[in-house]
Each structure stands twice: as C-alpha cells, then as structure tokens.
Amino acid sequence: MIETAMESDLARILVNADAIDKRLDELGETITNHYQSNGVEELTLICITNGSIIFAADLLRRINMYARVDCVRVSSYQNEDSPITEPEIIDQIRLDLTGRHVLLVDDILDTGKTLEKLVMILQTFEPQTLETCVLLEKQGRRQCRYEATYVGFKIPNEFVVGYGLDFAERYRNLPHIGVLRPELQNPPEWQ
Ligand SMILES: O=P(O)(O)OC[C@H]1O[C@H](OP(=O)(O)OP(=O)(O)O)[C@H](O)[C@@H]1O
Numbered sequence: 001m002i003e004t005a006m007e008s009d010l011a012r013i014l015v016n017a018d019a020i021d022k023r024l025d026e027l028g029e030t031i032t033n034h035y036q037s038n039g040v041e042e043l044t045l046i047c048i049t050n051g052s053i054i055f056a057a058d059l060l061r062r063i064n065m066y067a068r069v070d071c072v073r074v075s076s077y078q079n080e081d082s083p084i085t086e087p088e089i090i091d092q093i094r095l096d097l098t099g100r101h102v103l104l105v106d107d108i109l110d111t112g113k114t115l116e117k118l119v120m121i122l123q124t125f126e127p128q129t130l131e132t133c134v135l136l137e138k139q140g141r142r143q144c145r146y147e148a149t150y151v152g153f154k155i156p157n158e159f160v161v162g163y164g165l166d167f168a169e170r171y172r173n174l175p176h177i178g179v180l181r182p183e184l185q186n187p188p189e190w191q
C-alpha cells in the first residue's frame with residue numbers, strides 16, 4: 001500500500017490499525033459481559049471530545065446492549081498566575097445521569113487530571129455506577145492516583161498522534177497510533 005504524506009510524518013507506529021481493531025473487540029466483549037452479568041440493561045456512554053470521538057464510535061458499536069450517548073467538551077485552561085493547567089468542562093452534558101450506569105470514555109490517560117476531574121464532576125449527578133475506559137494509558141506521567149477501569153494499551157512516555165489524537169489539530173484521522181518525527185514535533189509555522 002502507498003504511504004500517505006500523513007503516515008510518512010511518523011517516526012514509528014506504536015499501535016497499528018489491526019491491533020486497535022482486535023483490542024476493541026476484546027474491550028467491547030469485556031464491557032458488555034460485565035454489565036450484562038450484573039443485570040444492567042442500559043448503559044450511558046459519555047465521550048470526552050475531541051480526542052475520544054473515533055475510539056468511542058468504534059467501541060460503542062462493539063457494546064452489545066442498549067446505550068445512550070453524550071459528549072463532554074473539556075478544555076485545559078492555564079491560570080494566569082501559574083504554569084499548571086487544569087481541565088475545565090466547557091460544554092455541559094445534556095443526558096440525565098442520576099441512577100444510571102455511566103461509562104466515561106477518553107482516548108488517553110496521561111497526567112490523569114482530565115479523568116480525575118470529570119469523575120469528580122460526574123459523581124455529583126449520583127450515577128448508580130461510574131466506570132472509565134481509555135484506549136491508551138501513558139506510563140510514568142501520572143500526577144494523581146486515578147486509574148481507569150478499562151485500558152486498551154499501556155504505552156511509553158511519548159507524545160502520540162493518530163486514531164483521534166492530534167498534534168495542532170492534525171493527525172486525528174490516522175488509522176494507527178504513532179510518534180511524530182522529531183523535526184515535526186515543534187514546527188514554527190504551527191506555533
Ligand atoms: O490525563 P491528562 O494529562 O489530563 O490528558 C488527557 C487528555 O488530554 C487530551 O485532551 P486535549 O486537551 O489535548 O484535547 P483534545 O481531546 O481535543 O485533543 C486527551 O484527549 C485527554 O482528554
């Protein structure tokens with residue numbers, strides 16, 4: 001197959017499209033079995049946009065039970081007085097979550113701040129259960145104790161793109177997950 005310009009921007013592929021496909025089959029089955037064996041008839045899946053849209057869409061079609069879906073948009077804002085960024089919800093969830101079985105889905109667990117903050121916020125709606133699923137868990141970067149319930153792949157501490165994950169809004173549509181060539185990780189024209 002001919003390599004696209006986008007694919008040739010990768011220094012290496014960490015997880016290829018076939019491996020993603022296979023792991024999603026396993027995750028879909030594990031999640032479906034877990035809820036069904038606990039007598040749950042309907043799931044409420046909340047996707048953190050934008051990064052999780054591709055993962056969530058593919059996972060959702062492997063979850064074989066009734067499912068409602070909503071999205072939550074999160075921005076990592078920077079406080080004027082501090083270099084530390086904090087995630088903040090900038091578009092509210094519209095579905096009711098009280099008494100529901102909620103599965104929060106994101107593409108990557110890195111410092112853990114996004115998932116930790118969202119779990120804290122979603123708990124205030126008093127769901128019956130609240131679990132989390134991430135495609136990638138980056139090693140060696142955690143700044144909080146948060147662990148996801150379901151993890152697709154554990155990856156090394158590198159900045160990755162593809163399958164929903166961007167660099168300067170590019171590469172979300174790559175079918176694989178990979179690491180950019182070093183000279184492309186900070187091009188001046190994208191600053
Ligand atoms: O564990 P953390 O360190 O909090 O990082 C994880 C978050 O970072 C990315 O979002 P980003 O803010 O890049 O936005 P995006 O989803 O629109 O790409 C990613 O999609 C996760 O939501």
Ligand SMILES: Nc1nc2[nH]cnc2c(=O)[nH]1
Pocket residue numbers: 108110111158159160161165166167
């Ligand atoms: N694209 C991308 N976004 C992230 N957000 C947190 N970690 C990462 C990463 O490795 N890649």
